[in-house]
Amino acid sequence: MIKPPTPKRAALFLFHWLAGGFFLGTLTLMGPVRWATGYARAAGWSEGSEKLTVFALIGALAAVSLLLAALLTRKTESAAGPAGRWGLPAASLALFLAALALWLNPKLINGAAAPGPAESFSWSEFVFGPYPEEERLKALKAEGYTAVISLLSPAVLPFEPLLLAREREEAKEAGLELIHIPMLPWVSANDHVTPALKELAKRGPGKYYVHCYLGKDRVNVFKRLLAAASGGAVKELDASSARTLKGIKSFERGEIKELERDVYLTPYPTDEEFFGYILNGTVGTLVSLLDPANPENLPWIKKEAAIAGKYGLKLASYPWLALDKAGKQAAVREIRAAQKPAVIHAFLSKATECEEFAAYYAAAKAK
Template sequence: MNKNTSNNTLKNAITFCFFGLSLVFPLGLLMLTVGPSRMLAEKAANENWSHSNESLVQKIAILIFLITVLFITILISRFFYNSQNKTTKGLMLLFSGIALMVSLYIFSFRPELLVNSNLDYSKFNKSENAEFHFGSYPDAKKIKELKSQNYTAIISLLSEMVIPAEPILMQEELTNTSDIGIKLISIPMLPWIDDNDTSLIKIKNIAHNLKGKYYVHCYLGKDRANVFRNIIVNENSTLKIKSELGTNNIDTLKSFERGKIIKLQQHVYFTPYPTDDEFFGFILNGKMKNVVSIMDPKTNDVLIEKEHKIMKQYNQKFLFLPISDSTTDKEIQTIVDSILKLKQPVLINSYSTKSVLSERFIKVYNLTITK
């Protein structure tokens, strides 16, 4: 094979892949929002299909979609290769590129559009107000009880990623709800703060769109269910909330993983930067009314950015009041005064509670409250 033939082969392969991608993403977007995927989801909901049957049909639809896209890509590519008109070729590349960029933007930065279309809220509108009850994992007996009490659906926060227990429990719950005849809404939520973006969008939509009475649960722990509760309450204060769950109490701890917890006042806590588990268990569950970070952006910019993102995603009230080596005691005093005006409980964090800056902050705080 000579060099020209090799170059043409590579060029044709790149062009074929480009046309394929410019079809897969835009048509896939249409399939999810207004096409077969949504229509099948609505049909499954209206006819009460089992989760396994709906999943099988959706997979078949996706396979047919991919085969169709491959066939269309072959036809378009052949037309492009055989065309002698440079203007036609240019327009084909231009429009394909625009379609690809728009669809990639939606998939990457506007995923809520996909979530909205994949969860048909109208079929749950059975009462005028939404009511959420929180409890432990429901066995068959509990599910029968919920059915008899006219619950609209069960919302499960279990995730297949939490092995080995949760995949087994998910399958058991799927079988029980199908046999008993109550709707199961699965919103997998990992018991750590990362990788929950899609589930958080769904939860916030639920707070504004679902009507009826729902039973919400996670696994043996209560962290995810309480985080769910905190999100929807902050999204929509008119919701009715009843819970059998307790919450973790920071007063029972002497330290976080990164260091000692210092109790500045009855409901004011100064802690090192929390781990993912500590965020879930003691901050994002609704116990803390306000969270304040005093970390220095010069040395902790990555953690600060992460905390900003977490607080926004999980609807936690948050203030960033940085302290650095150049911050004077008078400026720290102003920060303390701002914190004292916040609704308690308040959690203040720095990377470490043993640093020189933290000790300065604690000293000024204690002097202020003893005046």
């Protein structure tokens, strides 16, 4: 017979679910999710396929954690004596704390990840890397760094707020200024970064260590914003820390074609694809084939223009269907001469613009 829910039983179930779920989630992220995404990127899966795989794993995790929480709740309620009733909650708490301890030790997550080379952007020098431990902060102070710029976000619970608090204390002890510019891995969530960089520029020359947790996606997008704010370009990109389109077979809205070395014909990127592949410093020129005369295209054109302007990405527009034959041939010549890597897109990869553009591009290559 199923017992009716009570506040006590609901609280016990929620405790087991959150504590056990966090532990299982950590194992899932460190194991199956990491293996699956690594395989997906090596095999050239689309962002959509990769996301679907991750969501499937998360769904399985949610189901298993719910079933486990229900089982532990029943076992806890039916246990005899204080030791039995408190033993299972204590075990769940211990697993939660073990997982939290892992996340609070970035060395174990990052392994031997090292910071990249120093890069100059207009007014200052920047070094990018993973979360710095206490000894690294002391070394930065000894090496004459002006400050550390932390991109950790309080919204990444539960460990980034704790890491940020620890970093504040350790930076203070090391005598090193900590500048907090939180970033999230979404193109629409970082409007505050450019004003913060402009304020930083007013301070004059300096040397800064910039980090997120792993020293990958967020720092690469920060570079793009930094280059835009300083009027420079992204330099010395560490290819091992950024995703590129090389070998990627499709985006969510359709397939990707490599027309020639470092020239890709794609569908319109999703926000996640913009952040992961376009704005991370690996794309030199972005080309839109959308026609602004089509009202359905206008929101997408305006959105892309805003993103390119914000992140300092070179954007060219060729309203393909409105061009005559000579105009299309001229457009292809200009695009072939543009800064590489170049990404050209319509909305869907099966759109007429993409199919025609691929044919014109092939004809230009054959000459």
